[in-house]
Amino acid sequence: MWVYEKKLQYPAKVCKPDVKMAKYLIAQYGGPDGELAAALRYQTQRFVMPTGKAKAVLTDIATEELAHLEIIATLVFKLLKGVPVEILKREGLGEYYTEHDRGLFYADTTGMLWTAAYIQAKGDAIADLHEDMAAEEKARTTYEHLINLTDDPCVKDTLRFLREREIVHFQRFGETLVQVREYMESKKFF
């Protein structure tokens, strides 16, 4: 089971409201390489992992991704806080406002809704771990693009933290892939 802690993993701050940045950041909430996709991908892949270590890595990284989802939501929430409707409309969030007001919803920056087609679970540990490593690299790149898109030092600070975590996760998945391969090879008898 899971339990919720009434705290963020990292003190997510914004220096000023910024509608455009909120629109871009939604990519990491409900986009293809976002935190929801990451959390759900790892959570469902762990059932077929062959070793205790691999099950632990997928469980724990999935859990950390949920904490990142909350950080992204917090940034978007704060970036939109108190912004008048005319400005939301002018800055390209008129369509979003129509459906969701300033609430959080699982869509990407173009308004495309989140879909399970963003993730894979092949029932094969080697295939899944390769996907996971690629997913972490894609998320790292997205964070770099987002850092380039803002001049808000508070937002940049939080995005840098999230970018670093993608690198650590990539490292742990890489180690897991090597260990799972070794395990599978040790199971072969000729």
Add this chain to the structure above:
Amino acid sequence: MDSNQISMLKKIMEIEFTCIDLNLYLDTHPEDQKALQDYNYYSNQLSILKQQYEQFYGPLIVFGHSQSQYPWKWVDDPWPWEIEY
């Protein structure tokens, strides 16, 4: 929200982050004794800090993991996304 609450929360985040990172490392290196010692040390620090925080500001975690003073303080604002750090 008083500044003491925010500084306690930030300290908890810092120590919990240390635990999370060591946790992920230990998942792929379960026989690293030094890392395990560090994990156990910071895990103990974290539970002390959380107990202190919860005495003043209510439970950080429910479902039976922490107790609450009267009245049930879990429902108190602010929630994490509403705090200005």
